[in-house]
Amino acid sequence: MPHRPSTDPQGPFHVDQLREGDRYELSNGHPIYCAPSDRDHAGSNLIGAAALETDPDVEWAGVDAGFAPDSGTLRAPDVAIGPAGTERGWIPGAPPLAVEYAARGQDEQELQDKVAELLQSGTQQVWVVRLIGPRRVEVYRPGEAMRVVGPGEILSAPGLLRNPVPVEALYDRDAAHRAALRNLLQREGYESLDAVRQAGVADGINQGINQGINQGTAESILALLAERGLVVDPPTRERILGEQDPGQLRRWLIAATQVQEATRLFE
Structure with a gap:
């Protein structure tokens, strides 16, 4: 599906017309097809989710969870961190922390539109993990210039995550396991192994x-x-x-x- 120009008027579709399992997001009422992931993309999603979901301060985390800040918008970050809730169906608002993985075939303009919509809807940080070229993470925050963080550096989300996250833990299985182990030990009252x-x-x-x-x-x-x-x-x-x-x-x-x-x- 070609990228929708940002100047397009309000589209005809509404969030309540989509059902769980539909492979579409909505942007201003316009459908955006979400293709299946390849091995690298799908595996990295799970790796990053494990490193984040186990953090002692995380109440809830989800993969491909649908967030609806308004009736014409439905966005599903690859990984989302947010407060616990009891909603059935789409989650109102936007996640405080969202992670997107950019792999082969990524529509760059659509990715940037998604990042902008999340930030405008209340997301505090969006981390874009680049799986093509040098591994790195782009950090987006409202009103700030994008910042690039590379291997050997850490990411932080005060108020959302207790522990800093090594960049590698978002795509490297061993690094994610080390981070998850640390997190799980802390949940049991131990600071380290x-x-x-x-x-x-x-x-x-x-x-x-x-x-x-x-x-x-x-x-x-x-x-x-x-x-x-x-x-x-x-x-x-x-x-x-x-x-x-x-x-x-x-x-x-x-x-x-x-x-x-x-x-x-x-x-």
Whole structure:
């Protein structure tokens, strides 16, 4: 479908005439065909979505979600970040953060029109990931000149994302996995994988100390019973040595000074 001149008058179509699954967006009432994606484009969409959706501050993210800022406009960014909601059907307004992937066959004028419409409708940032030529991301913000960010640099969206996003995480699978892992760990209360390891070591140390204390208490119980000349049969010995509750061990230790038979320890 040829690009629609920006001077065209209002088109005849409305958002409510489109159904989920229709391969069209609307711009000022004019339909815009959205072609299927090739391997590179489709894979990058998923990669970038994973790196962004897992951020601890993200409430909702979607791929190809339809946003309708007015009755004649329906735009579906490749990836969108926004607040949680319960709407059925098209989402009113525009996403705070939108990501577009520009690959082979991209209609450049249509892309720029889409970016402009999103920004005019309330989107705070649009990131255009260029998959042809040197990999890079173009950052568009309302009232600002477009900025190019390249590999080795980071992207940020204060108020939307907690963590900076390495440019590579929007198209490189390994980089996206590293970003997603960091995000998921933070959602569980860990700042990094090193923090998980350190917590594991600390838990192991504490567990070892507790086990040592329990073992010492159990052996003290057996020694006290033996000193009093009480016979400890194998099942009783095994039960005492296997007990992990410090409170129970303390109660048995006190009882060991009073019972007349070792088996009565458990009464």
